[in-house]
Amino acid sequence: xxxxxxxxxxxxxxxxxxxxxxxxxxxxxxxxxxxxxxxxxxxxxxxxxxxxxxxxxxxxxxxxxxxxxxxxxxxxxxxxxxxxxxxxxxxxxxxxxxxxxxxxxxxxxxxxxxxxxxxxxxxxxxxxxxxxxxxxxxxxxxxxxxxxxxxxxxxxxxxxxxxxxxxxxxxxxxxxxxxxxxxxxxxxxxxxxxxxxxxxxxxxxxxxxxxxxxxxxxxxxxxxxxxxxxxxxxxxxxxxxxxxxxxxxxxxxx
Amino acid sequence: xxxxxxxxxxxxxxxxxxxxxxxxxxxxxxxxxxxxxxxxxxxxxxxxxxxxxxxxxxxxxxxxxxxxxxxxxxxxxxxxxxxxxxxxxxxxxxxxxxxxxxxxxxxxxxxxxxxxxxxxxxxxxxxxxxxxxxxxxxxxxxxxxxxxxxxxxxxxxxxxxxxxxxxxxxxxxxxxxxxxxxxxxxxxxxxxxxxxxxxxxxxxxxxxxxxxxxxxxxxxxxxxxxxxxxxxxxxxxxxxxxxxxxxxxxxxxxxxxxxxxxxxxxxxxxxxxxxx
Numbered sequence: 001x002x003x004x005x006x007x008x009x010x011x012x013x014x015x016x017x018x019x020x021x022x023x024x025x026x027x028x029x030x031x032x033x034x035x036x037x038x039x040x041x042x043x044x045x046x047x048x049x050x051x052x053x054x055x056x057x058x059x060x061x062x063x064x065x066x067x068x069x070x071x072x073x074x075x076x077x078x079x080x081x082x083x084x085x086x087x088x089x090x091x092x093x094x095x096x097x098x099x100x101x102x103x104x105x106x107x108x109x110x111x112x113x114x115x116x117x118x119x120x121x122x123x124x125x126x127x128x129x130x131x132x133x134x135x136x137x138x139x140x141x142x143x144x145x146x147x148x149x150x151x152x153x154x155x156x157x158x159x160x161x162x163x164x165x166x167x168x169x170x171x172x173x174x175x176x177x178x179x180x181x182x183x184x185x186x187x188x189x190x191x192x193x194x195x196x197x198x199x200x201x202x203x204x205x206x207x208x209x210x211x212x213x214x215x216x217x218x219x220x221x222x223x224x225x226x227x228x229x230x231x232x233x234x235x236x237x238x239x240x241x242x243x244x245x246x247x248x249x250x251x252x253x254x
Numbered sequence: 255x256x257x258x259x260x261x262x263x264x265x266x267x268x269x270x271x272x273x274x275x276x277x278x279x280x281x282x283x284x285x286x287x288x289x290x291x292x293x294x295x296x297x298x299x300x301x302x303x304x305x306x307x308x309x310x311x312x313x314x315x316x317x318x319x320x321x322x323x324x325x326x327x328x329x330x331x332x333x334x335x336x337x338x339x340x341x342x343x344x345x346x347x348x349x350x351x352x353x354x355x356x357x358x359x360x361x362x363x364x365x366x367x368x369x370x371x372x373x374x375x376x377x378x379x380x381x382x383x384x385x386x387x388x389x390x391x392x393x394x395x396x397x398x399x400x401x402x403x404x405x406x407x408x409x410x411x412x413x414x415x416x417x418x419x420x421x422x423x424x425x426x427x428x429x430x431x432x433x434x435x436x437x438x439x440x441x442x443x444x445x446x447x448x449x450x451x452x453x454x455x456x457x458x459x460x461x462x463x464x465x466x467x468x469x470x471x472x473x474x475x476x477x478x479x480x481x482x483x484x485x486x487x488x489x490x491x492x493x494x495x496x497x498x499x500x501x502x503x504x505x506x507x508x509x510x511x512x513x514x515x516x517x518x519x520x521x522x523x524x525x526x527x528x529x530x
Contacts, residue, residue, distance in 0.1 A: 056458070153354060159319055159418070160348045161368035176358045224480040252399055 014180045040222035059212060060071070062230065065197050065207035068124060069234075072131025079132070080139030080189075081182055084253035087140075088147025089166070089174060097121070101140075109134035110199045122204050130200035135189040142185020146178035180253065183246045190242055194235045267329045268423050268455040269293045269316055269346075272511055274325035276311060276483065286321070287313055287481035291474060293423065298456045301467035302475035302509060309459040312476065313425050316457065331423035331455070342373055343420035351428045353408040355400040361387065361411050362396040363374065368419040386418035387411075389448055396504050406437035409494040413445070417452070426458045430465070434446045442468055446495075465510050467502055486512035 005013070022042045028034045029041040034222070051056040072194045087094040109130050120126035149159055154173045201209030208227050215223035275287040285308045293299055303309050314320040316332060329346040347368065355364045365383040374382070387393045390410040400408060409429055417423055430438040446469060449456060460466050466473045467490065476485040488508060492501050511519050 028312075036349070153350075154356070156319060157350070157354050157367075160317055160346075161415075162344060162371050165368075166373070173356075176356070179358070243474070254401065 012016075012124065016159065021252045038218075038221070040225055042224070043223045045226055048220075049226045052226060053224065058230070059216065061206070061208045061211045062229070062234070064205075065201065067192055068127040068200055068205070068207055069132055069197055071124070072128040072196075073135055076135030076193075077139050077186055077189055079227065080136035081143040084140040084143025084185075085147050085170075085178070085182075087203035088144045088150075088178070089170065094144075098156055105137055109196045110202075113199065113203055117203055118202075126203075127200035129198075129209065131196050133247065134196040134199075135193050138189045138192055139182075142188065143178065143182050146181025147174055149181070150174055150177045179249055181251060185238070187242060187246065190238050191235055194231055194238075197231070206230065217236075225232040264475055266295045267292055268295050268297075269329035269332045270327065271312075271315065271322075272326045272328065274312075274315060274322040276308075276315060276320065276325070277323045280323060285479070285480035286476075286483070287479075288483050289325070289476075291484065293455055293457060295422075295452045295455055298458065298469060298471045300470035300473045301457055301459045301476055302463065302466045302513070303461060303482070305461050307476055307479065307482045309476055310427050310459075313348070313427050313457065313459050316345075316423070317425050319344055327508060330425075331421070344368060344372070345421060346423045346425060346489075347416035347419050347421035349409075349412045349416045349424070349426040349429045351431050353400075353405075353412040355408055355411055355415075357400050359400075359528050360396065361392065361398050361400070361403070363420055364400065364411055365415045368415055372419070382418050382439075383414070386414035389417060389451070390414045390444065404437075404454070409433065409441060412442075413448070417448070417454075422455060424454045424456045426456060428459050428461070431460070431462075435485060438465075445469065451483060463496055463506050464511075467497075467505055473505075475509060477513045478515055485515060485516060488512075 003057060013162050025034075025039075025040045029036055029039055049058070060145065065096055083097075112133050116129045119172055120129055154177060155164075155169060158169050158173050163169065192219040197207065198209035200213065201207040202213060209229055212227045213219075215227070270292040273288045273386050275284050275420060277284045278519065291312075301309050301312065311320065311326070315322050315327065318327075320333065331343070356367065359367070362380070362383055365386055366379050369379040369382060369483050370381075384393060384396065387396055391411050392407060392414065395403065395407065395411075396401065399413070401410065411484075413431065415425075430441050433441065443466060458466075458469060470490060472489045475485050476482050477485045486508075488505060492499075492506065496502060497506075510517055
């Protein structure tokens with residue numbers, strides 16, 4: 001019974017769902033079903049956004065957060081994927097780090113905030129650190145399992161044709177063969193990074209998260225929602241742009 | 255048979271195994287034992303035996319992918335790497351049963367795989383790879399990805415990849431075993447043509463008696479065990495490789511006996527097998 005919907009039908013359905021969502025929300029606030037002090041009406045979001053833009057807060061918050069996000073994403077992804085690849089290839093290192101990984105893995109990014117303040121102060125570096133940590137694990141595990149699942153027969157092929165050294169295996173086999181898994185990790189990290197921007201800026205480093213915290217302490221719920229939507233938009237843009245990178249890297253895949 | 259080995263001068267020995275034994279865990283459970291084999295330059299040797307007897311393992315020992323637990327390997331192609339800094343080829347190359355192409359590389363990129371790291375510039379590598387593709391009749395498929403190829407075409411790319419490194423010894427591990435009979439026959443003919451053009455030394459693993467008799471100049475039988483050993487060999491003297499000829503059927507009957515561990519029925523075999 002389940003037939004595949006065409007792309008345009010899906011897009012239309014998605015848009016209709018959004019319209020319905022905001023329409024019901026607006027109706028609920030207007031009718032008094034939801035108290036307007038608790039939930040801002042969607043119609044109040046436009047003016048709130050314009051206020052933020054006129055004051056220059058919105059643009060500045062985006063620039064600041066983008067700075068933390070890109071830097072943290074880059075550092076966390078490179079280190080996470082890099083260590084994941086190394087552990088996937090070197091059993092000795094993998095065994096050595098297994099206990100440490102199990103110990104540190106469950107610690108959420110938010111729990112590192114006190115250390116971020118202690119080590120880096122209220123600075124870009126502190127916020128970057130928190131984002132990098134949360135992105136690190138996603139990339140570590142994605143790369144690790146991608147490398148572990150590389151067909152061992154490809155290593156034999158590499159040895160037979162003069163690429164049996166560590167470097168030969170890394171560049172001729174492991175990186176291209178595990179690229180789909182590594183790319184999937186990067187993409188998940190892209191979303192996780194935006195989520196941890198809020199945690200990273202919670203303690204006062206300026207940016208979208210900090211601005212949200214300020215607004216919520218003033219009970220300016222409309223401003224909070226404006227920044228929620230801003231973050232959703234930024235995520236959608238980064239994910240969309242990354243889609244091109246992914247498609248290019250994996251252009252050999254069907 | 256022994257006299258044939260003595261007739262080969264040392265310079266013509268491409269590869270040899272002396273009393274080789276192999277156990278995967280290094281213990282007493284030998285897969286192969288007391289295997290001695292000499293491959294002379296220009297020979298096409300079929301290594302024939304039932305599935306799972308250790309033919310591929312023997313091939314990997316010759317390729318240097320596995321080290322024998324006892325005994326030695328020798329010969330020009332199996333000499334330890336001399337560290338030639340300006341090598342433009344490799345001493346050995348292998349064709350795998352499953353073609354084993356890299357899905358992210360084009361056909362040309364796959365053929366160039368073994369050339370990377372050799373002392374050749376980019377255009378030389380490309381020219382060598384294209385030359386090898388021409389030899390297997392795939393010059394027009396250079397830019398295609400492996401998933402766009404048929405099973406037979408994939409195997410041809412595997413052959414081109416091995417040939418392009420100009421090996422002294424070409425090791426083929428049941429390369430046509432997974433193909434349909436029609437494709438297999440046409441690839442056998444093609445391999446025969448390529449061998450007549452290049453006169454590579456080839457060791458071709460197969461469990462198919464007819465395939466061994468169509469291609470080889472000498473058939474070596476690996477059977478028994480574990481541990482398996484060489485139970486016989488025949489130097490083929492057959493101008494025409496037609497399965498319907500008495501000579502072909504006699505050879506087939508003798509090989510069947512060697513695989514079963516029975517005494518060699520000799521030239522009488524055809525007449526006996528014809529009675530059945």
